[in-house]
Amino acid sequence: MVHFTADEKAAITSIWDKVDLEKVGGETLGRLLIVYPWTQRFFDKFGNLSSATAIMGNPRIRAHGKKVLTSLGLAVQNMDNLKETFAHLSELHCDKLHVDPENFKLLGNMLVIVLSSHLGKEFTVEVQAAWQKLVAAVANALSLKYH
């Protein structure tokens, strides 16, 4: 079970309050599909993914990015209880979506990069470290029900 210190929790929540779920979620997912094109394998039915411009402008990708980031909001609110919080989503990603857990790490790191580009100065070394811990813990929680 991962333990977050008070400082880490503060670093995480202070950033989260500034996050526009649709904007950041859309950009994170879009960049994932552009930088690691093989991740597009999960999004065949999402319309036009033929170019970077098409991907970043795709409203369905944007909406899905928002959905994913909203779930991450659950993590921010339940940092002491990630296993239970993500149990159902873990089952879903294994049994229905068939997503390799490696992708959770890719997405988590992508989010860190997007946050950095948006927050600049505020995204200090300590803030990044706290966020790396969170995304790694979420990636792990999401893989727990895999079989």
Next chain:
Amino acid sequence: MALTQTDRALVLALWKKMSTNVGIYTTEALERTFVAFPSTKTYFAHLDLSPGSSQVKAHGQKVADALTLAAHHLDDLPDSLSALSDLHAHKLRVDPANFQFFSHCLLVTLARHYPGDFSPKMHASLDKFLGLVTSALVSKYR
């Protein structure tokens, strides 16, 4: 995963813009790597890793010089990085996973200092470039 002409142009454009400041960013990337991924510190027990350390800064500059060399020799990375490949394979023996931690932190650093230049395409090209440098560095491991 080879670099296209577009990838090369983008990487070189950013390198030109960073000019003599590459060392500042690689140093910041190293600091971020040590704090976000503490296991990486095991390779630097001989250095003072406290914030602002001049030894980390010196190491950051070494890394910057190597990356700059690489950026200007995209056609023959294995050859131009040959000496560094030998060093990492036979002397330093840094586990390959660690280069990914550093590459990630370098992207985080560049994203916050050059947000306007950090388009998804630039991001992809940089990621590819760093991946190729890593491959060259570990090419002689076994």
